[in-house]
Amino acid sequence: MIDIKNNLLQINEKIRNAEAKSGRKENSVKLMAVSKFHLIEEIQQAIDCGQLLFGENKVQEANQKFPELFQNNQNIELQMIGVMQSNKVKNAVKIASCIQSVDRIDLLNEIEKQCAKIEKNINILFEIHTGEETKSGFECFEDVQMALNLFSENKFPHITPKGFMTMAPFTEDKSLIHKSFETVYNLSQKLQQQFPSFDLSELSMGMSGDFEIAIEHGSTLVRVGTAIFGERDYSKK
Numbered sequence: 522m523i524d525i526k527n528n529l530l531q532i533n534e535k536i537r538n539a540e541a542k543s544g545r546k547e548n549s550v551k552l553m554a555v556s557k558f559h560l561i562e563e564i565q566q567a568i569d570c571g572q573l574l575f576g577e578n579k580v581q582e583a584n585q586k587f588p589e590l591f592q593n594n595q596n597i598e599l600q601m602i603g604v605m606q607s608n609k610v611k612n613a614v615k616i617a618s619c620i621q622s623v624d625r626i627d628l629l630n631e632i633e634k635q636c637a638k639i640e641k642n643i644n645i646l647f648e649i650h651t652g653e654e655t656k657s658g659f660e661c662f663e664d665v666q667m668a669l670n671l672f673s674e675n676k677f678p679h680i681t682p683k684g685f686m687t688m689a690p691f692t693e694d695k696s697l698i699h700k701s702f703e704t705v706y707n708l709s710q711k712l713q714q715q716f717p718s719f720d721l722s723e724l725s726m727g728m729s730g731d732f733e734i735a736i737e738h739g740s741t742l743v744r745v746g747t748a749i750f751g752e753r754d755y756s757k758k
């Protein structure tokens with residue numbers, strides 16, 4: 522039996538300890554519960570334990586679960602964290618407060634278009650490619666700079682850039698994980714300096730296996746699935 526309540530207690534404690542160890546302010550790191558592949562009942566259990574921020578990968582799956590959860594829980598928030606095809610944006614912006622996986626300028630155009638239609642403002646993070654396996658994410662500083670220039674020109678009035686997201690490589694080699702988070706931290710500092718009119722302080726870094734390392738490198742939001750809900754059963758879908 523997976524004990525969601527106990528898992529949440531333990532992870533929150535580990536986050537507070539990691540904050541203290543790195544000299545970070547208490548509660549400067551938020552916990553997102555990544556609920557992909559998990560059922561409404563399991564998500565509700567987490568909500569009943571006080572967990573309010575959730576992340577999903579797939580727009581279709583999120584739309585199957587979250588409208589009902591929103592109806593029963595006014596305070597919860599959903600952010601999208603998976604690779605997003607442009608034709609999924611319309612349904613994503615309806616339910617999400619933030620799209621963390623913005624990896625190309627085209628996607629910003631589509632998000633702007635769909636948000637304008639429903640007169641909604643949405644937050645986004647720029648996903649930065651630092652892992653070996655995952656293909657998504659901006660590859661270089663200049664491309665993100667170009668995207669932020671478009672924001673400066675007010676090309677996306679319905680979108681607010683909030684910061685950056687990355688997935689570290691899946692590897693036993695801890696130095697590569699450190700390097701990945703450090704790269705994104707440094708990039709965020711540089712871009713914040715160049716674009717002082719935006720608040721780019723959100724750093725979504727760290728998953729079940731590496732969130733404590735991410736906190737060392739300035740993460741403000743960790744995305745934890747397995748350590749809360751248990752292993753995902755990929756055969757269910």
Ligand SMILES: *Cc1c(COP(=O)(O)O)cnc(C)c1O
Pocket residue numbers: 555557578602603688727728729730744745746747748
């Ligand atoms: C699935 C997923 C997570 C959560 O991963 P766990 O290892 O289960 O904690 C975090 N971020 C992204 C982008 C994901 O796709």
